[in-house]
Amino acid sequence: MLEIKNLHASVVDIDDSEILRGIDLTVNKGEVHAIMGPNGSGKSTLVNVLMGRFDYEVTAGDILVNNESILALRPDQRAHLGMFLAFQYPAEIPGVRPWQFLKAALDSKAEANGEEKMSVRTFSKLFDEKVEAVGINPNLVKRSLNEGFSGGEKKRNEMLQLEVLKPTLAVLDETDSGLDVDALRIVAEGVNSMRSPERSFIVVTHYQRLLNYITPDVVHILVNGKIVKAGGAELALEVEKNGYKSYLAAAGANA
Amino acid sequence: MTNQNTISRESDLSGGEYKWGFVTDVETDLAPKGLSEDIVRLISAKKEEPGWLLEWRLRAYRHWVKLNESEGEPDWAMIDYPGIDYQDIYYYAAPKGTNEAPKSLDDVDPEMLATFEKLGIPLQERAALAGVAVDAVFDSVSVATTMEKQLGELGIIFCSFGNAVKNHPELVKKYLGSVVPYTDNFFATLNAAVFTDGSFVYIPPGVKCPIELMTYFRINTEGSGQFERTLIIADEGAYVSYLEGCTAPFRKTSQLHAATVELVALDNSEIKYSTIQNWFPGTPDGEGGVYNFVTKRGRADTDAKISWTQVETGSAITWKYPSVILKGDNSVGEFFSVALANNHQQADTGTKMIHIGKNTKSTIVSKGISAGKGNNTYRGQVQIMPGAENAVNHTQCDSLLVGDECGAHTVPYIEVRNPTARLEHEASTSKVSDDQLFYLMARGLSEEEAHHMIITGWSREVFKELPFEFALEAAQLLKVSLEGAVG
Ligand SMILES: Nc1ncnc2c1ncn2[C@@H]1O[C@H](COP(=O)(O)OP(=O)(O)O)[C@@H](O)[C@H]1O
Ligand SMILES: [Mg+2]
Numbered sequence: 001m002l003e004i005k006n007l008h009a010s011v012v013d014i015d016d017s018e019i020l021r022g023i024d025l026t027v028n029k030g031e032v033h034a035i036m037g038p039n040g041s042g043k044s045t046l047v048n049v050l051m052g053r054f055d056y057e058v059t060a061g062d063i064l065v066n067n068e069s070i071l072a073l074r075p076d077q078r079a080h081l082g083m084f085l086a087f088q089y090p091a092e093i094p095g096v097r098p099w100q101f102l103k104a105a106l107d108s109k110a111e112a113n114g115e116e117k118m119s120v121r122t123f124s125k126l127f128d129e130k131v132e133a134v135g136i137n138p139n140l141v142k143r144s145l146n147e148g149f150s151g152g153e154k155k156r157n158e159m160l161q162l163e164v165l166k167p168t169l170a171v172l173d174e175t176d177s178g179l180d181v182d183a184l185r186i187v188a189e190g191v192n193s194m195r196s197p198e199r200s201f202i203v204v205t206h207y208q209r210l211l212n213y214i215t216p217d218v219v220h221i222l223v224n225g226k227i228v229k230a231g232g233a234e235l236a237l238e239v240e241k242n243g244y245k246s247y248l249a250a251a252g253a254n255a
Numbered sequence: 256m257t258n259q260n261t262i263s264r265e266s267d268l269s270g271g272e273y274k275w276g277f278v279t280d281v282e283t284d285l286a287p288k289g290l291s292e293d294i295v296r297l298i299s300a301k302k303e304e305p306g307w308l309l310e311w312r313l314r315a316y317r318h319w320v321k322l323n324e325s326e327g328e329p330d331w332a333m334i335d336y337p338g339i340d341y342q343d344i345y346y347y348a349a350p351k352g353t354n355e356a357p358k359s360l361d362d363v364d365p366e367m368l369a370t371f372e373k374l375g376i377p378l379q380e381r382a383a384l385a386g387v388a389v390d391a392v393f394d395s396v397s398v399a400t401t402m403e404k405q406l407g408e409l410g411i412i413f414c415s416f417g418n419a420v421k422n423h424p425e426l427v428k429k430y431l432g433s434v435v436p437y438t439d440n441f442f443a444t445l446n447a448a449v450f451t452d453g454s455f456v457y458i459p460p461g462v463k464c465p466i467e468l469m470t471y472f473r474i475n476t477e478g479s480g481q482f483e484r485t486l487i488i489a490d491e492g493a494y495v496s497y498l499e500g501c502t503a504p505f506r507k508t509s510q511l512h513a514a515t516v517e518l519v520a521l522d523n524s525e526i527k528y529s530t531i532q533n534w535f536p537g538t539p540d541g542e543g544g545v546y547n548f549v550t551k552r553g554r555a556d557t558d559a560k561i562s563w564t565q566v567e568t569g570s571a572i573t574w575k576y577p578s579v580i581l582k583g584d585n586s587v588g589e590f591f592s593v594a595l596a597n598n599h600q601q602a603d604t605g606t607k608m609i610h611i612g613k614n615t616k617s618t619i620v621s622k623g624i625s626a627g628k629g630n631n632t633y634r635g636q637v638q639i640m641p642g643a644e645n646a647v648n649h650t651q652c653d654s655l656l657v658g659d660e661c662g663a664h665t666v667p668y669i670e671v672r673n674p675t676a677r678l679e680h681e682a683s684t685s686k687v688s689d690d691q692l693f694y695l696m697a698r699g700l701s702e703e704e705a706h707h708m709i710i711t712g713w714s715r716e717v718f719k720e721l722p723f724e725f726a727l728e729a730a731q732l733l734k735v736s737l738e739g740a741v742g
Contacts, residue, residue, distance in 0.1 A: 051697050055689065079699035091694035095712030104708065105698035112699070144712065161698065 007061035021225035037222035080112035084167030086158035176210040188213030208240035286347035315437035315447035332603040410459040419455035453483035458493035489524035518553030533569035541599030544571025557583030578607035581615035596629030605635035610643035625661035
């Protein structure tokens, strides 16, 4: 499904700004991978580069989705391929209602893939169902997209979009941060209920906590722009106990 | 002294994104170019006007000549354009055969009907279906008004200005110039001298007009000015929602549009006036386009309300300040505006709220979008007169910049002569952020769609004041007008 090969990326227009320093990562269909790492290690940069954010420049390596390079694709084209990023900090868009936005997103995907657009009625029903499922205050989604939403509400809204857009590769960037236990459970239930042999997940998290609810197939430790260790679900527990210190020291020595 | 001219010209649609740039091949009755007392008399004669109206026009003309010799055009606005040669303009251009107002749509030149169809203006049965009554003004002359009869049963008068002069002279005489006197300003004075037609509305006491009234203005003839005059009177306790839309063909020469609109809201009445202004903005390189110098003002009596909503996407130059004189106690004035300046467009627009009565309240929401090399200025005046106890004003001015060669300016004037007044002013300038664009694109929207969604969302406070279909049209217009500036 996804292959990241020796990926190096820097910030556009800033010299010597390499953030990703050779990342290799393969996610097969149906797998759930967790990426853990200390703050500033490059987790968000990695997922933004995956989604094609313009601020970053890939200086070496490749990203393949279904065996084809996606480096030349714009973010919207990547979305149409079935990629999805739940943002760590979702943007606020005044005057745009979540409903309208999500319908437009769904329509653009259908159009790009030559599928029929969902009728307004079917969509409305689906939307209301999902609003309830992820526990967003229905009054909130009548207002502007993410504007005036609390941190937790923004994250729930990301989950709502994930569940409606049904991507084949879903990437969650610290969707668990700042959430109380209830909200955390909703995120986990969302992921677990969507887990299928056809869908892969990358779950970026700073804490092991979320992984109590979602059992990953592989855990990667990202430090200083490199994956320094990969292992099974037990790796997360080890990090929880010992922290990132030993990895930081090793990466620092290499840097 | 008129020449009968057949205007037939290749229309140049290349090089611009403007979709309304076609020229209609209709026979036109043109007076010679230039402005003189004779031309004023000719216009009045063509329209078979009564003596008092000719007198009024001539007083305006003489005043204009004085103004033109002394101070000339007003120069305080932040706009820049080559001088206008007032002797190089046709002041009278009428589709031939409309001298006599058409009795029904069957009398209207089919070419012209086709034009309005092309513009999406429902002139035929569609008007009834869409639930709007339409008055179509082609080169300053009203060519068709729909649903006059149905409205007539409620006592509502909705007709061309010319017909109102013929059939309801007492109303016209009473209110013409009562809100915008012919001495008001250079362009209003010019308009008073040479206006050819426009719309007239009267809503009798206590009547709520059940449908939207709409006027569609279209400039067709090259080198012609358009000077229409609109007068709307809501009698005591009446209500009306009125809309105007405007387009012009693609021309490399500039066209002058100097209109005047007067609203009279008598006690306890309400007038809602919405504009979608999409005059030809000029080519992307700044050639041609309509110079839109418009005077719009309303007077609100006791407990009355006047609300202006405008979406201004067109014109090379927009100079326009729809205003409300809050004369009666408890009267309310509102101004909601989205103005776009793209490419070389210049918009200097805003409002004046003049509080005279007690407990008067005004709200101003102005949204200026600048793109390309466009320049957008909000110019607003809030005046609280000594007798205006407890007046309240809320002003919000937002600017949105698309790209970094454009400009946004805010020029608020505030004059408070009563200490009980409460005024609030909020202003913001924003840019479409990379975070917003990336967020929408990561969900599958193209860069252009993403821009459009962000800009329309940002304009929503104003769009929601428009009747639903027109809000959609306005959003669509913004999209088309921004093509090339984004994506
Ligand atoms: N657009 C950018 N411009 C400059 N520096 C950036 C940019 N994006 C990320 N960085 C820097 O790259 C490093 C990694 O950031 P990030 O990927 O957000 O880390 P994480 O998500 O692991 O906390 C940080 O030092 C951050 O400041
Ligand atoms: Mg991060």
